[in-house]
Amino acid sequence: MDKKIKIAIIGVGGISGCHIDNYKKNPDVELYAFCDIDEAKLKMKGQMHGITRLYTDVDTMLAELPEIDAVSVCTWNSQHAPCTIKALDAGKDVICEKPMSINVEDAMKMKEAAERNGKILMLGFVRRYGRDCRIMKDLEKEGDFGDIYYTKARYIRRRGNPGGWFANKEMSGGGCLIDLGVHVIDYVRYVMGCPKPISVYGATFDKLGNKGAAEGEWQASSSGGGICNVEDLAVAIVRFDNGAVLNIETSFELNGESPTDNSIQIFGTKSGAILQDGIKIYSDIGGHMINTTLCEPSSADFSEMFTSEINHFVDCVKNQKQPISTAEDGVLLMKILMGIYESAKTGHEVILD
Ligand SMILES: NC(=O)c1ccc[n+]([C@@H]2O[C@H](COP(=O)([O-])OP(=O)(O)OC[C@H]3O[C@@H](n4cnc5c(N)ncnc54)[C@H](O)[C@@H]3O)[C@@H](O)[C@H]2O)c1
Known part of the structure; x- marks a missing residue:
């Protein structure tokens, strides 16, 4: 063209x-x-x-x-x-x-x-397009993690319900899980090489309602009729067809110390890594435990992504x-998210097709 x-x-x-x-x-x-x-x-x-x-x-x-x-x-x-x-x-x-x-x-x-x-x-x-994710993906592609079998993702806001339509389930489909969790679940699945999710087990809570987003947090620019009927905390375990497991925690509102608490952790048979204000890699050299930081910027930069x-x-x-x-990735993510909501409702593990 x-x-x-x-x-x-x-x-x-x-x-x-x-x-x-x-x-x-x-x-x-x-x-x-x-x-x-x-x-x-x-x-x-x-x-x-x-x-x-x-x-x-x-x-x-x-x-x-x-x-x-x-x-x-x-x-x-x-x-x-x-x-x-x-x-x-x-x-x-x-x-x-x-x-x-x-x-x-x-x-x-x-x-x-x-x-x-x-x-x-x-x-x-968008998180797939950050330099942090590119680095994680390079490590995975080069085999530097070995076999990735466990991952953890936290996307926690202490006071961060964006309000408006985000808080109205009919318009949003849910709260922190569908809004924030989706980002980091997709990130981890992408870094793992896009395995197929096979089951989920989760719990959601709507204990705190909407206490109003703290300064600097995202705010809706459209009304949702003043309704708040979405979850403010979601925790879940996602199991993939390669045996790997993701542990996810995400909140709009949570009475924890930090205004935000965001991290992604990858655990493989050769090394592990954490993304939290930049990437740190945990491995062994010469039979000794070693922690490595990168000599290039590796934190999540939203404007750049x-x-x-x-x-x-x-x-x-x-x-x-x-x-x-792809659309295929989008569909699989919706299966994970809806499976977690279903599991939260029934109290049981949900098998995904
Ligand atoms: N990628 C990210 O990091 C990120 C961050 C924030 C929001 N989002 C996503 O972006 C989307 C919008 O969020 P936002 O914060 O910009 O919301 P917003 O309320 O500021 O904007 C949404 C706009 O869509 C318009 N709209 C709704 N239905 C429409 C229709 N049928 N035809 C034309 N216009 C219509 C509304 O009038 C409104 O102006 C959401 O899906 C949200 O999840 C993504």
């Missing part, structure tokens, strides 16, 4: 800024149209970014602008499936924000729509190649 790729954004709220800013920096892209059901926000964002093709309805935009090549879906979660399927059926390549949807059935319909139309559906698992994610999507559209984070 020699001409510039015409991109439309569906949902121009908070996260769309990370897509828009990076499209604007990419020489292969023409940022072409915006769509949002909130007309005031749409006009404001149009003015801010010099976009004049503004639509409050996805169908109208897709019908009136057949020249659009690709779309970023940045709506709240319950609208990912309808907007993505419409864009794919209109012949557009799509990047959809995480989580893929609010249930497994919708996720499978999205994947089928991509296959039916022969179009790209990339999942916005969004640049890398959006550039990857543009490259995939331009060269019509499959992305690193």
